[in-house]
Amino acid sequence: MEKNHDHMDELWNEAHLFVLRESAHLPAGCAAKSEHTEEMEAAAAEMFRIAIQLGDRDMLAFSLARFDDFVRKGTIPPLSMLKAINNGFCTFRSSGKTSLDEAFGLRNKTRGAPARxxxxxxxxxxxxxxxxxxxxxxxxxxxxxxxxxxxxxxxxxxxxxxxxxxxxxxxxxxxxxxxx
Structure with a gap:
């Protein structure tokens, strides 16, 4: 299991750093979806996918911070970010028994403290x-x-x-x- 975390951590790091680096160069108020490259969309999607798949609260918090970077800058976030967040909310809404933690994959599936x-x-x-x-x-x-x-x-x-x-x-x- 640890080797899987190492590989996933490396993939998440690459995607996160790419989104962070590229978003810093976008002009404020850049509103059109077409302003985001395919690489940006793919990196943002990968960043959220891994965070939710691993159920890692730290990764999800940093992924949401990158989303917040776009919003604070007055820039529309990549569609892949919006879809990932929307999927979590749809899961939450679809079942009256699902918590937000469960909807975003943050519930422990095993006993003990979650890997962070x-x-x-x-x-x-x-x-x-x-x-x-x-x-x-x-x-x-x-x-x-x-x-x-x-x-x-x-x-x-x-x-x-x-x-x-x-x-x-x-x-x-x-x-x-x-x-x-």
Whole structure:
């Protein structure tokens, strides 16, 4: 399951960054649907599809933030974004028993906490930092200590930032094979 999340995360990241980058270059008030390229429509559709398929609240929140970027700029969002949001609302409306969370795929289908995009990205970042320190000639233990120290400083010296050396080591061992 984790490898599927890694692949889906990568696809979502590509689509999200494309929409973010391209939407920044649109002039304010650009209203016609034809103003959006096929690539923009495809990327926006993929971004929402993956967020809803994975039921990842973080991905959906960022996808909706890109939608909001268009609206705040006075620009009509890509039709694929409007369709994805409309599909969620239609699902919600069609059944009196469906919540908005369920309509947008955010209900856990299994027990336990849902997988979260930011948690996976944080873990990959830890793994990447440990890998960097190992490439500089440090042992795994020293590399983990350096990452933990840096994370603690980033949290304002708060040792209760929820990140232990053991967790950083687990993150490294989990993601070391996919670090680029």
């Amino acid at each position: 995009f930011f948690k996976r990205e944080w873990a990959r970042t830890n793994a990447s930092m440990v890998s960097h320190w190992i490439s500089e000639g440090n042992t795994l233990e020293v590399a983990v200590e350096k990452v933990a120290e840096m994370r603690s400083r980033m949290a304002g010296g708060n040792d209760r930032c929820g990140l232990s050396e053991a967790q950083i080591k687990r993150d490294y061992l989990r993601f070391r094979g996919i670090i680029k």
